[in-house]
Amino acid sequence: MPQPLLVRDDDPDFAGEFAAAVLAGLSQPQKVIPARFFYDRIGSELFEAITGLPEYYPTRTEIGILTQNAAAIAASIGPGRAVIEFGSGSSAKTPLLLRATAPAAYVPVDISAEFLQQSAGALAADFPGLPVLPVAADFTAPFRLPASITALPKLGFFPGSTLGNLAPDAAIDLLRGFAATLGEGSWLLIGLDNAPGEGKSQGSLEAAYDDAQGVTAAFNLNLLHRMNRELGGTINTADFAHRAVWNADLGRIEMHLVARRDTGFTVAGQPFSLTAGAYIHTENSHKWTLIEQRLMARASGWTPHSCWMDPAGLFAVHLWRRPVPAMAP
Structure with missing residues (x-):
């Protein structure tokens, strides 16, 4: 059977876009990484697993x-x-x-x-x-x-x-x-x-983004692993924890990567640091x-x-x- 045709849109530089977004986001006072970068192969497979969880x-x-x-x-x-x-x-x-x-x-x-x-x-x-x-x-x-x-x-x-x-x-x-x-x-x-x-309660919403098996946590933390794999990062992923919270004022679930302790690392040769309790904002899910x-x-x-x-x-x-x-x- 012939394979489906994969059409690339005008020679997209996906690797360059990822690097630029990460460096810009980590340079902000409130660090952020756009949620679309969750979906490399590993992230996509983890999200497929999330969709079958009882909480989701x-x-x-x-x-x-x-x-x-x-x-x-x-x-x-x-x-x-x-x-x-x-x-x-x-x-x-x-x-x-x-x-x-x-x-x-x-x-x-x-x-x-x-x-x-x-x-x-x-x-x-x-x-x-x-x-x-x-x-x-x-x-x-x-x-x-x-x-x-x-x-x-x-x-x-x-x-x-x-x-x-x-x-x-x-x-x-x-x-x-x-x-x-x-x-x-x-x-x-x-x-x-x-x-x-x-x-639909706040608790059921938060559980949907923070499951008991830790699959959503792995999905979130994969962003850090991806930075290490693709951008030469030196992030100790054990320094970060997954957090999902309901922001009632903005009507959304937020996902964060929270620093467990003071931590420093480089990505693409540039140094960054977070103090304990500071976080990288990785996703919003508006309702x-x-x-x-x-x-x-x-x-x-x-x-x-x-x-x-x-x-x-x-x-x-x-x-x-x-x-x-x-x-x-």
Whole structure:
């Protein structure tokens, strides 16, 4: 069986981007590393493990919503679309969507080329008649889709509440970017984690990002291992601990790497230090009300069409449309 074609977007310098972001983030008074750099091969594999943990409700809840509403989704969008998934395909969610919607092509887009090739190959084996065209690119920046799908109508797929990693203004910018990439008349199927309320407590939220088995801690700490592997870092990873906390004022879970003791290290030849208790901010996961979710859609050029939720209201899957402009009088 031929391997899926891996398309790189205009010779991206992923290694250079990682180094630049790490050096800039560690040089700030409040040290930070963008969450998109979690996803090298090891990080991607750890996140797949996180999605199966008992504490991590978003994945199983979203799968349940997609399973129960697959026919309604397919009826709304129609067959023959190119499905563009922002982020490498989930082993559970993506096949559900592809079986329901009879697409003409599948294009997963991910920054981790190695993991992308692996997951796309597995999916191509399950769907032998489907063109699978993985694109190695950072989907938070402009990129080009394969030329072979230019004429096809398009469905964007952005599951997992990944949008929550971004602050609201950046989330709206990303949604605008999706609209520009997918074009007029396209659809976007997106998963969003609901804000705390009846059925969802602060404790259950924090547990979802700090599981008893320590898989999420390993996922967070892998950033430090990645700096050592790829940027010649001298970080003693035992000097850091994983922390996940709910920030009620900003409506988000925050993940930090907290210094257990005073520590110093170099990355790419540059020295850095943290005092005990200081931390590197590695991820935000915003939780929004349904009204906020719909407002973000309209602010970014999408028109809400349908919304499906689980009975407890933990999670929402939205279907939005990018309208074709009509002539005004």
